Amino acid sequence: MRDSRGMALQSVASDIRRPLFRPGVLPTLVVLVLLPVLVSLGGWQLSRAEEKRALEQRHATRQAAAPVPVEALQDVRDPAGMRVHLHGRLDASHSLLLDNSIRDGQAGVELLQPFHDQASDRWVLVNRGWLPWPDRRTSPAFDTPGGLLHLTGEVYVPPGKSLQLRADAAQAGWPHLVTRIDAPALWQQLDREGLEQEVRLEPSPFTYRAEWALIAMPPERHIGYAVQWFALATTLFALYVYLGLRNARESRHAHPDA
Incomplete structure (x- = not known):
């Protein structure tokens, strides 16, 4: 009786000494490296979603406000998304065609032209919308309305600096085909005083395809990536927990008397 009781106690003590979780060194190292990375990437996507929501909310608020004159932008630190009212004339002699613009799978350009605002006596680079490429060897055809125009648009500030190079300002002939908009460089080239940002016009008889996407990736997509x-x-x-439990169970079965 004492021997059987002693053997039972010895078996219990042996089970206690055996580890219940044996994942192995390599799986542990993999988890220690990858798990924080995956969690941090998910958290980063959630923070990006919050940033996009804040951007959309601010844009909606500014779009609901009445348009302001050009001179009112001088006291605004971040005028992105503000609606502005313009009264003046377009300059048909110095047009810019922004390349690498895709709409519905079709390549095209955005037409930008200097606009002289009479109230502020400043130049504004206005974006009149998107035009399709008929042929890469042929510039898209467009016309420029003359006379005094009353236009409304929103100030556009690109998110971050572009990595693309702008076209050579000294290239011969207009319109210039560019891959990045640099309004201050244009005003310096033309020796004019103008607004640093471009103004994207709202749809009107004087615009082409004036459909502007606020952000390339909506908050919902960031949340999807976070998930x-x-x-x-x-x-x-x-998998790490399953592997550790399985290895421990197999070890107990392989060495029942250890």
């Missing part, structure tokens, strides 16, 4: 990163992190951790 994917968190799901990968959860799957990785679940």
Whole structure:
């Protein structure tokens, strides 16, 4: 009786000494490296979603406001999205064609022209909308309305600096085909005083396809990416736990008397 009781106690003590979780060194190192990365990527996507929501909310607020004159922008630190009222004439002699603009799978350009605002006596680079490329060897055809015009648009500030190079300001002939808009460089070239930002015109008889996307990637897509990163992190951790429990169970079965 004492021997059987002693053996039972010895078996219990042996089970206690055996580890219940044995994932292995390599899986542990992999989890320690990858799990924080996956979680941080998910958190970063959530923060980007919040930034996009704030941007959309601010843009909606500014779009609901009445348009302001050009001179009112001088006291605004960040005029992005503000509606502005213009009264003056277009300069048909110095047009810019912004290349690499795709709409519905078709290549095209955005037409930008200097506009002299009479109230502020300043120049504004206005974006009149998108035009399709008929042929890369042929410039898209467009016309420029004459006379005094009353236009309304919104100030556009690109998110971050572009990595593309702008066209050579000294290229011969107008319109200039460019890959990035640099309004201050244009005003310096033309020796004019103008607004630093471009103004994207609202749809009117004087615009072409004036449909402007506020952001390339909406908040919902960032949330979707965050869910994917968190799901990968959860799957990785679940596999790690499963592997550790399985290895420990197999070790107990392989060495029942250890």
